[in-house]
Amino acid sequence: MGELVLAAKVTHVPSMFISEQPGKHHGCRTAAIDGLKKIGDACRELEVDTIVIADTHWLVNAGYHINANDRMEGVFTSTEFPHFLNNMGFSHRGDSEFGQLLAKVASDKGTDTLCHYDVPTLPLQYGTLVPLRYMGVGDEIKVVSIASWMVDADLEESRIMGEAVLEAAKQSDRRVAFLASGSLSHKIPPNKVVNDYLFKISDPFNGSVDQMVLGMWQNGETQKFLDLLPEYARDCNGEGGMHDTAMLFGVLGWADYKGKAEVITDYFPSSGTGQCNVLFPIQ
Numbered sequence: 001m002g003e004l005v006l007a008a009k010v011t012h013v014p015s016m017f018i019s020e021q022p023g024k025h026h027g028c029r030t031a032a033i034d035g036l037k038k039i040g041d042a043c044r045e046l047e048v049d050t051i052v053i054a055d056t057h058w059l060v061n062a063g064y065h066i067n068a069n070d071r072m073e074g075v076f077t078s079t080e081f082p083h084f085l086n087n088m089g090f091s092h093r094g095d096s097e098f099g100q101l102l103a104k105v106a107s108d109k110g111t112d113t114l115c116h117y118d119v120p121t122l123p124l125q126y127g128t129l130v131p132l133r134y135m136g137v138g139d140e141i142k143v144v145s146i147a148s149w150m151v152d153a154d155l156e157e158s159r160i161m162g163e164a165v166l167e168a169a170k171q172s173d174r175r176v177a178f179l180a181s182g183s184l185s186h187k188i189p190p191n192k193v194v195n196d197y198l199f200k201i202s203d204p205f206n207g208s209v210d211q212m213v214l215g216m217w218q219n220g221e222t223q224k225f226l227d228l229l230p231e232y233a234r235d236c237n238g239e240g241g242m243h244d245t246a247m248l249f250g251v252l253g254w255a256d257y258k259g260k261a262e263v264i265t266d267y268f269p270s271s272g273t274g275q276c277n278v279l280f281p282i283q
Contacts, residue, residue: 002169004282005046006177007251008039009244011265011275012057012130013183014078014085015198028199033134035265035277039179040135042279049174050095050142052102052165054247055127056182056240058147064106064113064161067122067145068099078126090129095142098174102144105171106164111157113164127181148182148247149240155230158243162250180248184210184267184274186239194271202272206236210267210274217261217278226255239273252280259283 011032019029043051057080058065073091078084096117103115116122128145137143150158162178169176185206189197201207209232216225226249233242249257257280265277 002172002174002176004166004169004178004251005048005175006039006042007248007280007282008178009180009248009276009278009280010036010039010131011183011277012127012181013270013273013275014081014126014130015270016130016134017085017088032265032268032275032277036131036134037136038264039277039279040137043135043137043141043177046177047175048141048177050098050144051132051137051177051179052144052146053128053131053179053181054146054148054244055125056148056244057125057127058145059149059151060147061151064111064150064153064157065147066099066103066113066115067094067124068096068115068117069094069120069122070096070117071120072124072143074123076124076126076129085126085130088129088133090124090133091139092132092137092143093139095144095174098142098168098172099144101172102164102168105168106161109160109164111160111164113161131179131181146247148244150243153243155233155241155243155246158246159250159254162247162252163254165247165251178248178251180244182239182242182244184213184276185236186273187237189272197269197272199269200272201269201274207269207274209236214263214267214276214278217280218263220258220260222249222257223255248280253283257283
């Protein structure tokens with residue numbers, strides 16, 4: 001019988017890639033990279049078999065979709081920030097068996113889901129690729145990516161998807177880690193000034209609410225946060241509608257979750273958005 005052994009909210013900011021490169025921004029995201037490395041080390045220590053990533057950069061218009069192709073490799077350039085993230089090589093193994101099980105469980109629970117495991121041309125998005133890079137994940141851990149930028153779904157459906165991840169883990173023989181890959185607030189500044197905001201939040205209100213939310217997570221105030229979540233996602237421009245976060249709390253047990261989160265990377269602004277790496281202890 002399998003189990004969920006790790007859950008986290010993680011950043012995927014493309015400025016981590018320029019932080020690697022020589023030049024004026026070298027080292028600018030060391031804290032974020034180190035936080036992801038720590039989460040990757042925890043996955044290896046916990047002998048994780050499969051990482052499931054809710055990717056807020058994978059936009060879908062109908063239904064829930066899973067990428068579980070057996071082989072995921074290539075060279076990635078972001079169409080959104082090509083000046084930050086370009087020509088990044090990657091190579092991962094998908095977990096088609098777990099992806100298909102997850103799709104069945106989610107569909108049986110009322111959230112229609114398709115698993116794509118024989119479509120090698122289906123690309124991974126950088127909400128999946130960037131965390132895996134800095135976590136140091138190679139072929140020793142398999143990967144399943146869930147589309148989490150939902151145009152027409154509501155947060156309740158994504159809660160069910162999270163519950164399905166937990167149920168599928170228990171039905172399998174896998175030790176599963178779940179990552180919600182997305183920002184907190186996500187208001188990117190206007191084009192004329194965006195270059196001035198690499199290290200600043202776009203809206204002080206968003207920054208204040210982000211900090212309040214992190215406090216709720218650290219204090220185990222789950223119900224208080226869930227009551228706020230729809231308004232938070234709307235008013236603070238939640239990335240992908242914060243469907244990754246709804247999935248995360250679905251995985252954790254929703255309102256029954258009493259755990260107190262551990263902030264691995266302190267809150268930081270990036271191109272106007274609010275970012276962090278946070279571990280949620282498994283009950």
